[in-house]
Every structure is written in structure tokens, then in C-alpha cells.
Amino acid sequence: MHYSNKTLHFTYLPDLQKDGVLTTEMVSSRISQLGRFGTGLQHSFYNLSLHMPYLVMLDASHNEISSFFEFQPPKSLKEVNFSHNRMTKMKDLSDCVLLTKLDLDYNSFCEISGLEQCCRLTHLSLAHNKISRISGLGSLPLTHLCLRGNQLERIEGLEHLKSLQVLDLSQNRITSLSGLQNLHLLGSINLEKNLVLIWESFQKEMCDVHISASVLYASGLLLIHELHTQKQINFYLKFQVSSVNKYDPPMDVVAARDHMTHLVYQLMQPQILYESTLPSADSPYPMLVMTGPQGCGKRELAHRLCQEFNKYFAYGICHTTRGPYFGEENGLDYHFVSQEVFQNMIHMGKFIQTIQYGGHSYGLTRDAIEDVAREGLACCVHMELEGVFSLKKSYFEPRYILLIPTQVEKYIGHLKSRGLYTPAQIDIAVSRIQLYANTSSQRPGFFDNVIPCGIERKCSLECFFFFFFFMASWSFNIIQCLIRCVIIISSDQLAAAVSPSSDRRPGSNVKPILPPIPTGRRTPAAPSLSPSPSPNPAVEEGRDANMEG
Ligand SMILES: Nc1ncnc2c1ncn2[C@@H]1O[C@H](COP(=O)(O)OP(=O)(O)OP(=O)(O)O)[C@@H](O)[C@H]1O
Numbered sequence: 001m002h003y004s005n006k007t008l009h010f011t012y013l014p015d016l017q018k019d020g021v022l023t024t025e026m027v028s029s030r031i032s033q034l035g036r037f038g039t040g041l042q043h044s045f046y047n048l049s050l051h052m053p054y055l056v057m058l059d060a061s062h063n064e065i066s067s068f069f070e071f072q073p074p075k076s077l078k079e080v081n082f083s084h085n086r087m088t089k090m091k092d093l094s095d096c097v098l099l100t101k102l103d104l105d106y107n108s109f110c111e112i113s114g115l116e117q118c119c120r121l122t123h124l125s126l127a128h129n130k131i132s133r134i135s136g137l138g139s140l141p142l143t144h145l146c147l148r149g150n151q152l153e154r155i156e157g158l159e160h161l162k163s164l165q166v167l168d169l170s171q172n173r174i175t176s177l178s179g180l181q182n183l184h185l186l187g188s189i190n191l192e193k194n195l196v197l198i199w200e201s202f203q204k205e206m207c208d209v210h211i212s213a214s215v216l217y218a219s220g221l222l223l224i225h226e227l228h229t230q231k232q233i234n235f236y237l238k239f240q241v242s243s244v245n246k247y248d249p250p251m252d253v254v255a256a257r258d259h260m261t262h263l264v265y266q267l268m269q270p271q272i273l274y275e276s277t278l279p280s281a282d283s284p285y286p287m288l289v290m291t292g293p294q295g296c297g298k299r300e301l302a303h304r305l306c307q308e309f310n311k312y313f314a315y316g317i318c319h320t321t322r323g324p325y326f327g328e329e330n331g332l333d334y335h336f337v338s339q340e341v342f343q344n345m346i347h348m349g350k351f352i353q354t355i356q357y358g359g360h361s362y363g364l365t366r367d368a369i370e371d372v373a374r375e376g377l378a379c380c381v382h383m384e385l386e387g388v389f390s391l392k393k394s395y396f397e398p399r400y401i402l403l404i405p406t407q408v409e410k411y412i413g414h415l416k417s418r419g420l421y422t423p424a425q426i427d428i429a430v431s432r433i434q435l436y437a438n439t440s441s442q443r444p445g446f447f448d449n450v451i452p453c454g455i456e457r458k459c460s461l462e463c464f465f466f467f468f469f470f471m472a473s474w475s476f477n478i479i480q481c482l483i484r485c486v487i488i489i490s491s492d493q494l495a496a497a498v499s500p501s502s503d504r505r506p507g508s509n510v511k512p513i514l515p516p517i518p519t520g521r522r523t524p525a526a527p528s529l530s531p532s533p534s535p536n537p538a539v540e541e542g543r544d545a546n547m548e549g
Pocket of ligand 1: 293294297319322354364388420
């Protein structure tokens with residue numbers, strides 16, 4: 001091969017034909033090869049459409065081509081790279097209905113044209129050209145548009161690009177940000193090196209606006225008077241919301257996504273008709289959720305409530321991908337599963353909610369609740385705040401108790417004494433106290449009860465009173481419950497139940513076959529929680545005893 005000879009390119013291209021069909025890899029690599037060696041490829045493309053009618057991907061970058069598609073472009077083209085050439089004028093590409101990516105960086109185009117009919121074009125890059133006006137984009141389905149290093153002074157012509165997600169307008173002469181309205185999917189915009197003001201000063205003006213640095217690269221000068229209309233301010237706030245939702249989503253958004261995921265996967269499964277142990281939207285099932293930062297004692301409290309009030313509550317066992325701590329038992333504290341199994345369970349629609357915490361996945365399955373409900377008991381679980389947010393999106397209507405450490409030093413000491421956590425994990429747990437406190441103060445009624453807990457006293461009388469009202473709220477026999485609470489508290493069982501020195505570790509209770517609680521439904525007509533009729537005579541006996549008691 002004589003690569004130094006310009007005429008070589010004419011004779012070379014037909015060689016690329018292989019039984020009339022060209023593979024993408026061949027064309028891409030060999031034309032690139034030409035580009036690397038050649039310096040005069042501008043005429044050689046006449047042969048392209050003749051000999052390569054099935055060409056899918058064309059990389060002719062780094063040549064000296066001055067004419068943009070002078071030949072009839074093959075209709076099969078999907079990706080074209082003409083970057084680093086000498087092109088000046090765009091041509092009508094109406095025939096390229098399959099074109100998805102077009103890279104024209106580092107040429108000398110002055111305007112954008114000929115693309116309106118490219119109904120599949122999602123990526124367009126025209127960086128470092130001479131474009132002074134954005135036009136000719138119509139309503140293309142572009143998701144990525146790069147116009148870096150041009151001569152733009154205004155943002156215009158983008159209003160119909162409803163699919164736009166990533167926009168690079170850096171290194172232009174833009175002075176105003178208007179023109180970005182209505183681009184609701186826009187998650188990333190680069191405005192570096194324009195005539196826009198320093199973003200920080202805008203932030204100071206609008207102290208509640210803070211866009212993640214990874215989302216908005218804005219430096220340079222923005223004329224501050226641009227921001228003084230309410231419309232623009234609204235736009236910025238909206239813009240911030242969509243960006244933050246994408247890159248640093250608030251808990252509500254994470255919870256909504258989590259809920260949606262599980263709901264969709266659940267709906268994709270063959271629908272099983274449950275034996276009506278779990279309720280529907282109009283008849284909630286009694287459930288109690290302990291929440292609070294890691295290691296605050298909520299798990300112990302959940303277990304103890306289930307031990308002390310084992311005629312009413314049983315522990316709902318979550319799944320986790322973390323390994324068991326010393327002394328933890330599979331199926332008692334958690335179901336310990338691999339990440340793969342966990343993922344499969346998600347896809348099988350098993351979970352009601354899941355979270356990521358400390359690099360591990362945690363999730364509560366419908367079956368875990370179902371297991372408890374089948375015994376005619378109310379389910380008691382513990383979880384982090386994200387789990388609460390997610391559970392609140394579901395049709396379950398638990399009561400939520402927040403345990404919040406009030407003595408931070410003691411809390412830290414307790415976490416250290418557990419010997420399970422790294423300093424970083426302890427820092428995270430401690431920092432989340434504020435998160436819980438904020439949620440509680442900013443959302444009145446979000447938690448049904450808040451128990452300030454010192455670590456040495458893991459729960460309080462308050463919890464038991466709450467428990468009483470909790471049961472009462474499901475039309476439980478109030479007097480019966482009250483009597484039981486009084487008996488338990490007066491007989492000093494409470495001290496044993498909450499004492500940290502108790503040598504019973506969470507989950508160590510062996511649950512007897514328990515009598516079911518009476519109906520927990522709100523409406524008298526609703527069916528009982530207990531499976532009916534009970535296949536187990538012991539359960540029947542127990543139920544009688546319970547009702548008598
Ligand atoms: N399904 C779930 N959804 C949300 N959070 C959960 C779920 N299951 C467990 N968690 C929470 O995840 C955190 C980490 O759980 P893990 O069992 O590893 O913590 P821990 O160190 O034993 O602390 P704790 O005593 O608070 O449970 C805990 O706060 C726990 O309550």
C-alpha cells in the first residue's frame with residue numbers, strides 16, 4: 001500500500017466491499033486508517049455510496065475533507081464522524097432516516113441545516129465551528145447537543161427539543177440564560193466560559209438555589225439583571241429541581257422511585273390471590289415500624305415488644321445482603337442473602353420497599369408481613385428513614401415510632417462499644433440524627449410518636465402508652481389492652497424489657513404458637529386477620545384463651 005499517494009484512496013475504498021455487505025467494524029477502522037495517513041480524502045467519497053450501500057458507521061475524522069456528503073449518503077448510516085475536517089456547509093440529510101449520531105466537531109460550519117428530517121438523531125456535536133445562531137434543529141429527538149466553542153450570543157431554537165438531556169454551550173459568548181425554558185428533561189448544562197455571571201453570586205442572591213457542581217458548570221459572567229424577573233427565578237428553581245432530582249435526589253423522590261420499581265415488578269408477576277390475610281387499601285393491616293439512626297436501639301425495642309406482647313406482635317424479618325454479625329441468625333434477625341438473590345427477588349416483585357445502607361441492600365418483603373399476618377398478629381419492623389418514606393407510598397398504613405438519641409456522646413460511645421462500625425460509619429450514623437430531627441420538626445405527624453432515647457434506656461413508658469393507643473386505633477378491645485399494659489408495667493416487666501443489660505439478644509425469642517389478635521380491621525364488616533378456620537387446634541385454643549382473658 002502506498003498511503004502517501006493521494007490517488008490510492010480512490011482505489012482503496014472499493015476493496016472494502018465484502019459480498020456486497022460491509023461490516024461496520026471494517027469500514028470504521030479502515031476509513032479511519034485512511035484518515036490517519038491521507039491528506040486529501042475530499043473527493044474519495046464519491047465511491048462510498050456506490051460501493052458501500054450498507055454502510056452503518058462512518059468515521060472519516062481527521063482528514064481534510066471540505067465537502068459535507070457530496071455523494072448520496074448510504075441510507076443505512078447510523079453514526080457518522082466527520083470531525084476535524086474542513087467542511088463549511090451542511091447538506092440535506094433527509095434520506096438518512098436511521099442516523100442517530102453525527103459528530104462534526106472542529107470544522108468551519110457557520111449554520112446548522114439539512115437535519116430536520118433526521119427523525120432518529122439523538123446525538124449532535126458541532127463543537128468548535130463558527131456557528132453564531134442556533135437554528136435548523138426543529139423538533140429533533142436530540143438528547144445530547146454540543147455547541148461548545150462557537151460564536152453563539154443567545155440561546156435560541158431549542159424550545160422544541162423536548163428530549164434534550166445534556167447541553168454543552170460552553171466557550172461561547174452567551175450573556176443570557178433565557179431560552180432554556182420548557183426543556184424539562186435537561187439534566188446537565190455546561191455554560192463554562194461564557195459571558196454569564198459567576199454562579200456563586202447568583203446562589204447568594206437566591207440562597208436556596210444550589211445546583212450540584214457536576215450538573216451545572218457555570219463560570220464567567222452572567223448579567224445579574226437577567227435574574228430579576230419572577231419568571232426567570234421560577235425557571236431556575238424548576239431547573240434546579242429537575243437537576244437535583246437526577247443527581248442528588250431528595251428522599252421523597254428516592255422513595256417514589258423505589259415504590260414504583262417494586263410496584264411495577266409486582267404487577268409484572270402472575271397475580272396471586274392471597275388468602276386475604278393482608279388487607280387491601282380500604283382495610284389497613286396493623287403494623288408498627290420502629291425507625292431511627294443505626295444502632296439507636298430500635299431493633300432491640302422491636303424485638304422486646306414482640307417478646308413482651310407476643311400475643312399481639314411478631315417481628316417482620318427483612319432481607320439483607322450484609323453478612324451476619326456475630327450471634328445473628330439467618331431467619332431470625334434477617335434473611336441473609338447474596339446480592340444476586342436480592343436482585344432476583346426485586347425482579348420477582350417480592351419487595352414492598354428496599355434501601356441501600358452502608359453499601360448493603362435491605363428490603364422488606366410482602367411475604368415477611370404475610371407470615372406474621374397469617375398468625376393473626378400485627379407486624380413489627382425496624383428501618384431507616386428512607387424505608388419509612390418508601391413504605392408511606394405503599395398501601396400499608398403502619399404506625400411509626402421514631403427513636404432519636406438525645407445524648408450524642410453516649411450514642412457515639414454505644415456505637416463504638418458495639419465494635420461493629422468503622423469511624424466513618426459512626427460519623428454517618430451520628431450525622432443522620434439531624435436528618436431524623438429535621439424530618440420530625442418539618443413534617444408534623446410524619447411519625448406517630450417520637451421517643452427521645454438515651455442509649456442506656458432504650459425505650460420509655462411512652463412507648464407502651466403509644467402501644468396502647470396504637471392497638472386501640474385498630475378497634476382492639478381497649479379495656480383488655482389497658483389491663484394488660486397496666487399488669488405488665490406494674491409487675492416491673494418493663495424494666496426487664498428495656499434493660500440494655502438484658503442478655504437476651506434480639507431475635508433470640510422462640511415464638512410460641514400464638515393466639516391471633518381479634519380483628520384489626522377498621523370496618524366491622526372486614527374479615528378477620530386470622531386465617532379462618534385455623535388448621536391448628538393450638539391456635540384455636542389460644543384464641544379462645546385470648547378472648548376470655
Ligand atoms: N427493610 C429495611 N428498610 C430500611 N431500613 C432497614 C431495613 N432493614 C433494616 N434497615 C435498617 O438498616 C440499618 C442497618 O441495618 P443493620 O442491621 O446492618 O444495622 P445495625 O448495625 O444492626 O443497627 P440497628 O441496631 O439499628 O439495626 C438499620 O438502621 C436498620 O434498621
